[in-house]
Amino acid sequence: MRLKGFEWLIAWRHLRDADRSTHYMLFFADFILWAGTLQLLFVTFWPYFHKVHALAPGEWREARTAMWIVYLGISAKVTIGASLFWFLFAFLLEMFTIFTAISIMGVFLGTAAPIVFLSVMSGFENDLKTKIRSTKADVVIEMRDDRPFTDWQAVEAKLEGVRDVVGVMAYIETEVIMKHASNAAGMGIILRGVDPVRAPYVLGIQRMLKGGSVSYLQHPEEIPNDIFGYGEPEEGKRVLPGVLLGEELYQHILRVFVGSEVDIACPMCGVGPTGPIPKLKPFRVAGHFYTGMYEFDAKLAYVSLRDAQKFLGMDGEVTGIEIKTTTPEVAGQVAREIEGRLGPAYDVRSWEELNRALYGALKIEKLAAFIALCFILLVASFSIAANLLMMVTEKAREIAILKSMGARDGAIVRIFVAEGLYIGLVGLVIGVIGGIAACLGLARYGLPLPVEVYYIEQMPVVMRASEIAAIGLAALALSCLATIYPAMLASRIHPSDGLRFD
Numbered sequence: 001m002r003l004k005g006f007e008w009l010i011a012w013r014h015l016r017d018a019d020r021s022t023h024y025m026l027f028f029a030d031f032i033l034w035a036g037t038l039q040l041l042f043v044t045f046w047p048y049f050h051k052v053h054a055l056a057p058g059e060w061r062e063a064r065t066a067m068w069i070v071y072l073g074i075s076a077k078v079t080i081g082a083s084l085f086w087f088l089f090a091f092l093l094e095m096f097t098i099f100t101a102i103s104i105m106g107v108f109l110g111t112a113a114p115i116v117f118l119s120v121m122s123g124f125e126n127d128l129k130t131k132i133r134s135t136k137a138d139v140v141i142e143m144r145d146d147r148p149f150t151d152w153q154a155v156e157a158k159l160e161g162v163r164d165v166v167g168v169m170a171y172i173e174t175e176v177i178m179k180h181a182s183n184a185a186g187m188g189i190i191l192r193g194v195d196p197v198r199a200p201y202v203l204g205i206q207r208m209l210k211g212g213s214v215s216y217l218q219h220p221e222e223i224p225n226d227i228f229g230y231g232e233p234e235e236g237k238r239v240l241p242g243v244l245l246g247e248e249l250y251q252h253i254l255r256v257f258v259g260s261e262v263d264i265a266c267p268m269c270g271v272g273p274t275g276p277i278p279k280l281k282p283f284r285v286a287g288h289f290y291t292g293m294y295e296f297d298a299k300l301a302y303v304s305l306r307d308a309q310k311f312l313g314m315d316g317e318v319t320g321i322e323i324k325t326t327t328p329e330v331a332g333q334v335a336r337e338i339e340g341r342l343g344p345a346y347d348v349r350s351w352e353e354l355n356r357a358l359y360g361a362l363k364i365e366k367l368a369a370f371i372a373l374c375f376i377l378l379v380a381s382f383s384i385a386a387n388l389l390m391m392v393t394e395k396a397r398e399i400a401i402l403k404s405m406g407a408r409d410g411a412i413v414r415i416f417v418a419e420g421l422y423i424g425l426v427g428l429v430i431g432v433i434g435g436i437a438a439c440l441g442l443a444r445y446g447l448p449l450p451v452e453v454y455y456i457e458q459m460p461v462v463m464r465a466s467e468i469a470a471i472g473l474a475a476l477a478l479s480c481l482a483t484i485y486p487a488m489l490a491s492r493i494h495p496s497d498g499l500r501f502d
Helices: 005-015 023-049 064-095 099-132 152-158 248-253 294-299 304-310 328-342 357-394 398-403 409-445 466-482 484-491 493-497
Strands: 139-143 165-180 185-193 209-212 242-246 262-274 277-290 301-302 320-325 345-349
Touching: 005 409, 064 099, 064 139, 099 409, 099 466, 139 328, 152 320, 152 328, 165 304, 185 248, 185 294, 185 304, 242 248, 242 262, 242 294, 248 277, 248 294, 248 493, 262 304, 277 304, 294 301, 301 304, 320 328, 328 345, 357 398, 357 409, 357 466, 357 484, 398 409, 398 493, 409 466, 409 484
Parallel strands: 185 301, 242 277
Antiparallel strands: 139 320, 139 345, 165 185, 165 262, 165 320, 209 277, 242 301, 262 277
8 A cells, every 4th residue: 555645634633733833732741741850860969069979878868968969869760751851841731632641652552662571571570580601501412312421521621623613621410418507407409510611601600709719629728817816827738629608508508618618418329238339429619600590599509520420420520511602503513513523412402492481481581571561552552543533533534535536435435544653653653763862861770679589680781673673563563453443434435424514
């Protein structure tokens, strides 16, 4: 359907209301905007004038005046947001009829809200993927059928020359029990043996460290003594293998320090006359790391690969090989190439395959959220349809005159389709701009979250062009569908019926 110039012009004229004057609404919105801005400026600069910034947080936050400033800052942001929304609505009333302005605002909300919501969901998804990839490499190679992985050095040699591979490291992973004097009952954890030289490049452990050093795993004699003096004197300290603990395990569960001794027990590692017996070995805390996921920070510990093999009785054997790729997106392609090189005896999986169930659930959740948020656009499309139906009744005389001058039914249909496109396009443009601006504001200033609940300091935001494009297409499609019935109804008006009561 190709729209002609006069059809666009007539459609624009129908949506405009040149006689309506609402300048007082703009003045009112402008007044609220300036009030909120002045509040925000006062909140920003008041602490510097009164030297509140020089006080410790615990001192000025407890002061009544400082709390009043905090509440005023929240009020200023809410005031500015509400005034901007009202200012936009008042501006639309200056250009269009009130029902057209309401329809445009419906499309605006139906576009901006999904953009913000899906961007926040993408932010949480990206944060989760980043945290998972910080403890698992991009590609993992293991033996099939639980066979012992003893030829891992030969496998590493076969990986040379594979494109997009930046790091390779053998590892051991098993479940053990860790104990300390502060937690005599013990705690079930996952013990991972890694190469201290390659681990910072394959897993990025060095970036996650909050204290200690990865090099202590390779040189345990350099681990400092317990800073609170609970260990042996420095001159009489035993050289014990080092272990890196997750932040929750380190700080809240075991309550240890760098240099503290912990005992690790493996229930099935020792062998006696009657069968397997537990094996116990002391380790020294070499540091602690923070991944941002409670499951990892509370149940994960790293030791050197050599110490893990010796403790678990796995001399010359590993659990698998981890591979770091240049980007996460090429992990699947690299895994397929490696699988072709190694053959069917090895199980090669990318990070997406290792967490397929989790990422599949995230995709379904995001799709369900997108469908639910599209109901806002559906409501906006009903508003467009109702607006055009009223316009058909109101403009019956003009439709009759156009038909008397020779306009065909198709031209009338195209005029009302153009009106729906106008509403959809204007609402879509300001909705996309508003949604992107809101996302940029959240990313720049952040929305604080309780770390104890979400394990993240502020709300993450990641905008994706594909999601914004999908929302825009949905908005335009529903806007066009809403015009079909009013356009067909307008095309059926007979010139005599339109002029009968004039």
